[in-house]
Amino acid sequence: MRKTVMAAALTAVFSTAAVAESPIGLVIHGGAGTIERANLSAEQEQAYHDGLRLALEQGYAVLQAGGSSIDAVVKAVTILEDNPLFNAGKGAVYTWDEQHELDASIMEGATRNAGAVAGVKHVKNPILLAQKVMTESVHVMLSGEGAGQFALEQGLEQVDNSYFNTEFRYEALKRMKAAQGSLPHQAAVAADPNWQMGTVGAVAIDRDGNLAAATSTGGMTGKRYGRIGDSPIIGSGNYADNSSCAVSATGHGEYFIRYQVASDICARVKYQGLSAQDAADTVIQQVLLPAGGTGGVILVDAAGKLGWSFNTPGMYRGMIGSQQPLTTAIFAED
Ligand code: ASP
Numbered sequence: 001m002r003k004t005v006m007a008a009a010l011t012a013v014f015s016t017a018a019v020a021e022s023p024i025g026l027v028i029h030g031g032a033g034t035i036e037r038a039n040l041s042a043e044q045e046q047a048y049h050d051g052l053r054l055a056l057e058q059g060y061a062v063l064q065a066g067g068s069s070i071d072a073v074v075k076a077v078t079i080l081e082d083n084p085l086f087n088a089g090k091g092a093v094y095t096w097d098e099q100h101e102l103d104a105s106i107m108e109g110a111t112r113n114a115g116a117v118a119g120v121k122h123v124k125n126p127i128l129l130a131q132k133v134m135t136e137s138v139h140v141m142l143s144g145e146g147a148g149q150f151a152l153e154q155g156l157e158q159v160d161n162s163y164f165n166t167e168f169r170y171e172a173l174k175r176m177k178a179a180q181g182s183l184p185h186q187a188a189v190a191a192d193p194n195w196q197m198g199t200v201g202a203v204a205i206d207r208d209g210n211l212a213a214a215t216s217t218g219g220m221t222g223k224r225y226g227r228i229g230d231s232p233i234i235g236s237g238n239y240a241d242n243s244s245c246a247v248s249a250t251g252h253g254e255y256f257i258r259y260q261v262a263s264d265i266c267a268r269v270k271y272q273g274l275s276a277q278d279a280a281d282t283v284i285q286q287v288l289l290p291a292g293g294t295g296g297v298i299l300v301d302a303a304g305k306l307g308w309s310f311n312t313p314g315m316y317r318g319m320i321g322s323q324q325p326l327t328t329a330i331f332a333e334d
Helices: 003-022 041-063 069-082 127-136 144-153 169-181 185-191 251-258 261-273 276-291
Strands: 026-033 102-107 114-120 141-143 200-204 211-217 238-240 246-250 297-302 304-309 314-321 324-331
Touching: 026 041, 026 069, 026 246, 026 297, 026 304, 041 069, 041 200, 041 314, 041 324, 069 102, 069 127, 069 200, 069 211, 102 127, 102 238, 114 127, 114 144, 127 141, 127 144, 127 211, 141 144, 141 200, 169 185, 200 246, 200 297, 211 238, 238 261, 246 251, 246 261, 246 276, 251 261, 261 276, 261 297, 276 297, 276 304, 297 314, 304 314
Parallel strands: 114 141
Antiparallel strands: 026 200, 026 314, 102 114, 102 211, 200 211, 238 246, 246 297, 297 304, 314 324
16 A cells, blocks of 8 residues: 555656656758748758758757757758758858858857857868867867868868759859849849848757757858858857857848847847847847848747747748647748
């Protein structure tokens, strides 16, 4: 009898523990922009959903196995980098000089450690290099040749720059050059609503309540002269702080840098007491849009609430969490 009571009491304790288990979650994006149903075939749409789903499943498996949010975002972003559909890693856009220069960053919310790389040309997965900068160097950001040298020292997989080539990105560069080659870069971007953008990113919360954010991109089609966007800039395209939220951004980088989008969202959570969703909506819709900046963000807060916000017709995106079934979406109306 006593044994039964004890057993019942233990069960009660364990089930309370199970209910109280802290939430885990993962949100990803594959770029925002003029993504409209009319411009995507049913097969293309399906391929994007499949690519997002794979990254979510594999990244979430890391969290379910008790892995860290850093490992989960790295997993998800690596998968998106390897997918030629997205503008990061394989499938990165072309620079004006028909090369690929890649940017990436990562940040850990518990420690606010961060790593970033800009203008790298031969590292197959720039997010892995950003992570190495965070964990194996005394610096936060490495660029160009120095970043490449560091990648060699760290034994990361190297590829020829042509590995990143894809036909459809090359066509985009040719179209852009034909239409707007004579305009300065900023004017060219402003003049073309179909500007080829894109980036991939992930934010996550793990069982320990730690947040992380990771972002990786080829930048913007036809970018020139060593241009660096917001994606590798901590606070602009990527930010994580356990006391507020984790954010990964995509969009017209020059605006995201000037408006410090990712850290502005987290600051509003921290100092104004806004929910991460309200803070993101405010910055994306009421600050960025009137200024002329287009794009979006994904986010997770310290309580495990997942979200996104964007001011473009579409953003490739998806989420999964303890209380959130796996979902992927493309268009604003999805
Ligand atoms: N933010 C990226 C950049 O400006 C591009 C994008 O996300 O679409 O490099």
